[in-house]
Amino acid sequence: MFETLILMLDATMRVSTPLLFAALAGLYSERAGIVDIGLEGKILGSAFAAAAAAAVFGSAWVGLIFGILTSVSLAMIHGFACITHRGDHIVSGVAINTIVAGLTVTLSMHWFGMGGQTPALSGDARFMEITFPFAEALRDVPVLGLIYSDMLSGHNILVYLAFLMVPVTYWVVYKTRFGLRLRAVGENPHAVDTAGISVAFIRYRALIVCGILCGLAGAYLSTAHNAGFLKDMSAGKGYMALAALIFGKWRPVPVLFACLLFGFLDAVAIRMQGVVIPGIGEVPVQAIEVLPYVLTVLLLAGFIGKAVGPKAIGRPYVKERA
Amino acid sequence: MSQAKVPAWVNMALIPMLNILLAFLVSGLLILAIGENPVEAAGYLIYGAFGYDEGVGYTLYYATNLIFTGLAVSVAFKGGLFNIGGEGQAYIGGLGVGLICLSLDHTMPFYVIAPLAIIGAAVFGAAWAYIPAYLQARRGSHIVITTIMFNFIASSLMVYLIVNWLKEDGRMAPNSRTFEENAWLPYLHEILSPLGIEIGDSPLNLAFIWALLCCVFVWGLVWHTRWGYQLRTLGTNPTAARYAGIDTAKVTIWAMLISGGLAGFVGLNEIMGVNHSLLLNFTAGYGFAGIAVALMGRNHPIGIILAAMLFGALYQGGAELAFEIPTITPEIVVVIQGLVILFSGALEHMFKDRIEGFFIRRAVA
Numbered sequence: 197m198f199e200t201l202i203l204m205l206d207a208t209m210r211v212s213t214p215l216l217f218a219a220l221a222g223l224y225s226e227r228a229g230i231v232d233i234g235l236e237g238k239i240l241g242s243a244f245a246a247a248a249a250a251a252v253f254g255s256a257w258v259g260l261i262f263g264i265l266t267s268v269s270l271a272m273i274h275g276f277a278c279i280t281h282r283g284d285h286i287v288s289g290v291a292i293n294t295i296v297a298g299l300t301v302t303l304s305m306h307w308f309g310m311g312g313q314t315p316a317l318s319g320d321a322r323f324m325e326i327t328f329p330f331a332e333a334l335r336d337v338p339v340l341g342l343i344y345s346d347m348l349s350g351h352n353i354l355v356y357l358a359f360l361m362v363p364v365t366y367w368v369v370y371k372t373r374f375g376l377r378l379r380a381v382g383e384n385p386h387a388v389d390t391a392g393i394s395v396a397f398i399r400y401r402a403l404i405v406c407g408i409l410c411g412l413a414g415a416y417l418s419t420a421h422n423a424g425f426l427k428d429m430s431a432g433k434g435y436m437a438l439a440a441l442i443f444g445k446w447r448p449v450p451v452l453f454a455c456l457l458f459g460f461l462d463a464v465a466i467r468m469q470g471v472v473i474p475g476i477g478e479v480p481v482q483a484i485e486v487l488p489y490v491l492t493v494l495l496l497a498g499f500i501g502k503a504v505g506p507k508a509i510g511r512p513y514v515k516e517r518a
Numbered sequence: 519m520s521q522a523k524v525p526a527w528v529n530m531a532l533i534p535m536l537n538i539l540l541a542f543l544v545s546g547l548l549i550l551a552i553g554e555n556p557v558e559a560a561g562y563l564i565y566g567a568f569g570y571d572e573g574v575g576y577t578l579y580y581a582t583n584l585i586f587t588g589l590a591v592s593v594a595f596k597g598g599l600f601n602i603g604g605e606g607q608a609y610i611g612g613l614g615v616g617l618i619c620l621s622l623d624h625t626m627p628f629y630v631i632a633p634l635a636i637i638g639a640a641v642f643g644a645a646w647a648y649i650p651a652y653l654q655a656r657r658g659s660h661i662v663i664t665t666i667m668f669n670f671i672a673s674s675l676m677v678y679l680i681v682n683w684l685k686e687d688g689r690m691a692p693n694s695r696t697f698e699e700n701a702w703l704p705y706l707h708e709i710l711s712p713l714g715i716e717i718g719d720s721p722l723n724l725a726f727i728w729a730l731l732c733c734v735f736v737w738g739l740v741w742h743t744r745w746g747y748q749l750r751t752l753g754t755n756p757t758a759a760r761y762a763g764i765d766t767a768k769v770t771i772w773a774m775l776i777s778g779g780l781a782g783f784v785g786l787n788e789i790m791g792v793n794h795s796l797l798l799n800f801t802a803g804y805g806f807a808g809i810a811v812a813l814m815g816r817n818h819p820i821g822i823i824l825a826a827m828l829f830g831a832l833y834q835g836g837a838e839l840a841f842e843i844p845t846i847t848p849e850i851v852v853v854i855q856g857l858v859i860l861f862s863g864a865l866e867h868m869f870k871d872r873i874e875g876f877f878i879r880r881a882v883a
């Protein structure tokens with residue numbers, strides 16, 4: 197029983213990683229007042245770029261750089277539309293998701309001609325698992341040994357980076373000048389403008405950070421979690437990250453727990469396939485799959501707590517009326 | 519800056535044309551980057567979509583779905599609501615159609631099943647839009663997020679229902695049994711041939727006519743009824759609507775119900791018209807494409823018909839194009855779709871302000 201739990205928590209960490217990157221990406225963007233439903237597209241774009249570059253250059257790190265560059269460029273398109281041209285944030289996000297969904301398949305067919313996939317990656321082209329020191333030796337220590345050797349050890353570096361990003365984000369958002377301005381821009385951009393700080397510049401910087409984090413999420417999917425790019429491989433992770441962001445009420449630590457919860461549900465859904473629970477019978481996998489979405493809807497509706505987003509979210513900032 | 523001085527044709531024709539041209543220009547560059555000739559590609563595309571009977575039939579068949587989802591998005595848009603859940607509503611609408619056909623096709627004739635299926639599509643689609651609408655109107659949760667969540671919930675629900683309950687016994691394929699022929703919407707080529715009009719075989723069916731009727735319905739409802747006026751007021755200025763005594767919550771909910779019902783009609787075309795059985799993922803992104811159609815059609819039924827035809831032509835022509843030039847995948851159509859959303863939606867102010875400024879200055883001078 198305990199061993200099963202550890203295995204499931206181990207799986208939870210793997211599944212939560214892209215959600216965590218993407219949800220924190222969304223946190224920077226939405227805290228600055230930019231709605232970002234383009235997380236999905238940025239993850240997919242980065243996953244493709246990372247896998248393609250890793251396949252060509254044979255290095256996962258080069259892949260990561262290309263993934264981040266792609267994702268940041270997409271974020272800049274979003275910024276150009278939403279900040280510079282005061283366009284609708286949601287329409288822009290939908291546009292980015294749609295363009296990327298088509299473009300990744302078109303380009304991968306053109307470059308690799310493998311039905312929308314990239315070549316399978318191996319060796320240095322993938323992020324490999326890191327085994328903690330003494331993981332083998334300590335496995336026999338009761339309770340803690342399994343947690344250390346099987347759950348915490350043996351992930352790739354991006355997994356640890358994702359979890360590290362939570363305290364970093366907390367520090368940036370709550371303890372730095374940039375973070376204060378970021379939050380202010382999302383709540384009351386006029387006040388920031390009055391203080392002589394450019395609202396647009398802060399928002400653009402928030403989107404760059406958002407792009408970098410989505411880039412990490414995408415690269416994780418195609419060069420660490422899987423060995424290559426598959427058509428539509430983001431499979432709604434961007435939207436689920438958005439749900440986790442709302443579920444965590446736009447705050448770094450609760451967002452972490454939301455991602456872990458959603459990841460855990462995913463691990464449970466896989467394990468529960470065909471399992472008959474005494475007294476209830478077989479629980480359909482789909483019922484567990486939809487739980488993150490149902491929980492988010494319930495939360496938004498105020499049935500379990502209340503999620504209130506940044507005040508100025510989704511509204512373009514107009515300096516003065518002519 | 520007064521809008522009145524800008525000639526109507528600028529807003530209705532010039533700016534949309536400019537946006538679509540820009541989208542095509544970028545798509546052309548993409549095709550060039552792939553190493554193919556964009557002009558040649560456009561030639562295949564246009565020939566595939568309009569060059570022969572069957573092609574036109576397919577174009578209109580794709581357009582049928584897009585008219586439904588485009589109208590769905592636009593009715594919500596008119597009330598200032600972004601219904602991004604057309605995909606889920608269409609999916610559940612198809613469930614409604616499928617259930618009616620599966621339960622009645624052994625006992626009832628076509629003229630009983632068809633109206634019931636229309637009602638089924640509308641009621642199921644609307645029901646799926648009702649919860650997000652209610653939550654937006656009464657509990658203040660954001661409709662965009664809830665409709666996105668409901669797309670995923672719909673998708674899981676349909677997998678569960680079809681795999682566990684509706685699947686044909688003894689078969690592996692996740693779809694229901696094929697309906698009896700009296701639950702099929704007749705193809706247009708079958709209707710027209712007794713009248714002496716021969717058109718090529720295509721999936722184009724009676725749902726196309728229903729889509730056109732829906733356009734008339736939406737036009738009447740939004741522009742010529744008291745409710746439509748309330749809807750447009752809500753969309754233009756919610757505060758003013760509230761002060762004018764409009765029950766904004768009620769208008770919001772009804773707008774979403776109508777929107778969901780319209781999206782549900784995709785099921786009519788796909789399930790009853792073409793596939794004749796309930797299956798997975800028949801919505802194939804039409805719900806999202808509806809956003810592009812509504813944006814390009816300026817949320818007006820006439821515009822939506824034109825935009826739906828254009829996108830229908832892209833779908834059909836794109837298939838032809840991929841056949842003629844194998845290095846180009848049909849997904850290139852998705853890219854074009856996204857570019858249209860980007861230029862005529864998100865970047866709409868990029869040209870609009872400048873062009874309007876130009877015409878205002880000219881009018882003043």
